[in-house]
Amino acid sequence: MGWQELEARYYHQAFRRFPVTLVRGEGSRLWDDEGNSYLDFTAGIAVTTLGHGDPQLCEAVADQVRSLAHISNLFYTTPQLEVAQRLVDNSALDRVFFVNSGAEASETCLKIARKWGRTQRDGAYEVITAEHGFHGRTIATTAATGTPAYQEPFAPMPSGFTHVPLNDLDAVDDSISAATAAVMVELVQGESGVRMADVDYVQGLRRVCDEHGVLLIFDEVQTGIGRTGRLFGYENFGVTPDLIGLAKGLGGGLPIGAVLSSETVSVLAPGEHGSTFGGSPVACAAARVVLDRVMAPGFLDEVRAKGEHVQARLRDGAGRGDRITDVRGLGLMIGFDLESEDVATDVVEKARSNGLLLIKAGPETIRIVPPLTITLDELDEGLDALDAARGA
Ligand SMILES: *Cc1c(COP(=O)(O)O)cnc(C)c1O
Numbered sequence: 001m002g003w004q005e006l007e008a009r010y011y012h013q014a015f016r017r018f019p020v021t022l023v024r025g026e027g028s029r030l031w032d033d034e035g036n037s038y039l040d041f042t043a044g045i046a047v048t049t050l051g052h053g054d055p056q057l058c059e060a061v062a063d064q065v066r067s068l069a070h071i072s073n074l075f076y077t078t079p080q081l082e083v084a085q086r087l088v089d090n091s092a093l094d095r096v097f098f099v100n101s102g103a104e105a106s107e108t109c110l111k112i113a114r115k116w117g118r119t120q121r122d123g124a125y126e127v128i129t130a131e132h133g134f135h136g137r138t139i140a141t142t143a144a145t146g147t148p149a150y151q152e153p154f155a156p157m158p159s160g161f162t163h164v165p166l167n168d169l170d171a172v173d174d175s176i177s178a179a180t181a182a183v184m185v186e187l188v189q190g191e192s193g194v195r196m197a198d199v200d201y202v203q204g205l206r207r208v209c210d211e212h213g214v215l216l217i218f219d220e221v222q223t224g225i226g227r228t229g230r231l232f233g234y235e236n237f238g239v240t241p242d243l244i245g246l247a248k249g250l251g252g253g254l255p256i257g258a259v260l261s262s263e264t265v266s267v268l269a270p271g272e273h274g275s276t277f278g279g280s281p282v283a284c285a286a287a288r289v290v291l292d293r294v295m296a297p298g299f300l301d302e303v304r305a306k307g308e309h310v311q312a313r314l315r316d317g318a319g320r321g322d323r324i325t326d327v328r329g330l331g332l333m334i335g336f337d338l339e340s341e342d343v344a345t346d347v348v349e350k351a352r353s354n355g356l357l358l359i360k361a362g363p364e365t366i367r368i369v370p371p372l373t374i375t376l377d378e379l380d381e382g383l384d385a386l387d388a389a390r391g392a
Pocket residue numbers: 100101102103104106134135136137186190191219220221222247248
């Protein structure tokens with residue numbers, strides 16, 4: 001049996017996968033089990049910050065797994081505290097709680113918001129989120145996400161969530177009531193099509209949340225850790241939130257998530273929340289390398305320059321071949337629209353046969369989220385393959 005038949009036979013049939021079995025990666029390149037190579041514009045959905053097989057990350061992880069792989073949060077471990085210090089010292093927030101995934105980071109933000117609302121705002125518990133947002137696949141984060149197709153199979157959803165259109169400040173203002181504990185948004189909506197929150201809107205959210213005395217939460221699971229050309233996405237907006245959720249890029253491919261909170265919102269008491277694997281020594285050994293590299297002088301300047309180069313090339317070539325109708329993004333989190341869902345699907349497939357891996361975000365949007373370490377030459381090589389796939 002081939003690998004893909006094995007999957008069909010044994011795996012819960014819950015994914016629609018590309019017909020490619022990847023076996024090895026190096027930098028921004030991947031190889032399948034038939035020896036074909038691909039340039040990677042996906043980074044495992046904005047995860048492999050330093051590319052595949054980064055020597056420093058591999059060595060740190062190998063050293064850590066040999067000395068201490070896991071011991072639980074009943075003890076102090078050193079990689080976790082080194083990452084905690086780096087995150088807090090380089091952010092506008094004060095404390096960290098480590099988890100394993102984006103959903104768990106969002107879930108933790110929701111629990112903190114509820115505890116805070118219960119104790120500091122007369123039992124407020126409701127969270128307002130944006131339509132077309134994405135916060136994870138647990139029951140509560142599915143309720144926060146709001147997309148009917150994600151919710152219906154699992155109804156009834158937990159109560160306490162209200163959804164409003166993105167970039168409509170009045171809608172948030174009108175929706176806040178005595179029951180509201182927090183507003184939670186992505187700064188760039190990743191899964192639903194790289195939809196950007198406006199700077200004015202995000203600054204307005206801070207003002208409205210302060211006026212009403214409710215928390216402002218940014219789901220930075222995808223925008224965090226250099227993806228937008230700043231260590232944290234909120235730096236692009238000049239706004240300090242009360243809580244942020246992180247995951248995807250933090251471990252450079254190892255599973256780790258984190259919640260950063262301001263001091264007044266750091267309300268979880270012993271026994272109220274936990275995570276067996278959260279902030280494990282191995283994941284944190286990887287995150288330590290990721291953070292040191294992303295924060296090294298010049299690294300984020302290059303991410304911004306690379307992102308601008310990609311956007312400029314997409315705009316330049318927009319009218320040739322299959323037309324590109326819109327280009328948007330921040331740093332190396334870029335989306336562009338083609339004229340229809342079918343064209344977008346077709347371009348992704350043709351690009352793959354030209355040796356370029358791309359993923360979609362929403363029906364007619366293709367997302368470019370490569371490793372942050374990708375070179376300009378590799379970006380051009382990939383964009384050439386994309387042009388060929390569009391017949392440009
Ligand atoms: C991917 C994503 C999540 C969910 O992360 P998982 O690790 O898949 O649970 C949550 N929020 C945002 C903004 C994401 O992009």
